[in-house]
Amino acid sequence: MIKVQQKDFDYSHEVAALSEGNHGVGAVCAFSGLVRDFAGDKYINTMDLEHYPGMTEKCLAGIEAEAHNRWPLEKTLIIHRYGRLEPGEQIVLVAVSSAHRDAAFDACRFLIDFIKTKAPFWKLECMGGGSKWVTAKGTDTQACDRWLSDYKKG
Amino acid sequence: MKILYFSWVRDRVGLGNEDVVLPENVTTIEQLVNLLKSQGDGYTHAFSDLSIIRAAVNHEHVKLDHTICENDEVAFFPPVTGG
Numbered sequence: 001m002i003k004v005q006q007k008d009f010d011y012s013h014e015v016a017a018l019s020e021g022n023h024g025v026g027a028v029c030a031f032s033g034l035v036r037d038f039a040g041d042k043y044i045n046t047m048d049l050e051h052y053p054g055m056t057e058k059c060l061a062g063i064e065a066e067a068h069n070r071w072p073l074e075k076t077l078i079i080h081r082y083g084r085l086e087p088g089e090q091i092v093l094v095a096v097s098s099a100h101r102d103a104a105f106d107a108c109r110f111l112i113d114f115i116k117t118k119a120p121f122w123k124l125e126c127m128g129g130g131s132k133w134v135t136a137k138g139t140d141t142q143a144c145d146r147w148l149s150d151y152k153k154g
Numbered sequence: 155m156k157i158l159y160f161s162w163v164r165d166r167v168g169l170g171n172e173d174v175v176l177p178e179n180v181t182t183i184e185q186l187v188n189l190l191k192s193q194g195d196g197y198t199h200a201f202s203d204l205s206i207i208r209a210a211v212n213h214e215h216v217k218l219d220h221t222i223c224e225n226d227e228v229a230f231f232p233p234v235t236g237g
Binding site for chain 1: 158160161162210213214215229231232233234235236237
């Protein structure tokens, strides 16, 4: 399931729903990303998250479908927020349920790695005296590429 | 053709989106970028380093040599930073 929304979400409720009524689920793995209050030595007041409506949903659905192709999963959930967020707020939730833990761990990591390098979101950090667009990190691309090279081998 | 700009590409261009009539000799994203760069300083600034420009056609990531046509929706943006 894909949710792209401005409003906050209830982490416990969302993660519990992945195994509710399904006793074939033996493992649930979840990752949530939060707004930090710092960037380097600067204090962050707010973060503005922009996205490309239409492409975002399509891209996330493609990533979710790819996770189901690669691992035996019961349910998957991606929630990504946009708009103005404050330090401590939840940005993203990725959660996966499966019969066994290996698939749950790997698929969860795969989802967030792909979201970070493919989904059309951009973060603007607002700090005292101005704002700055976050620059993409090479380490995120490497994390994503790892799955691509695994895929070619696989 | 509808063109959208996001993040600092939009800030530099000074527009969120615009409609452009595609000349016959413009058939790829790269050629479109060159056309846009001739439209003013904001565009020139936005597209000064193509290694940090990403493009999408009809909501799919594409490379700069991707072929385009009049009915496509094209978007330009920096490498994504979500998650």
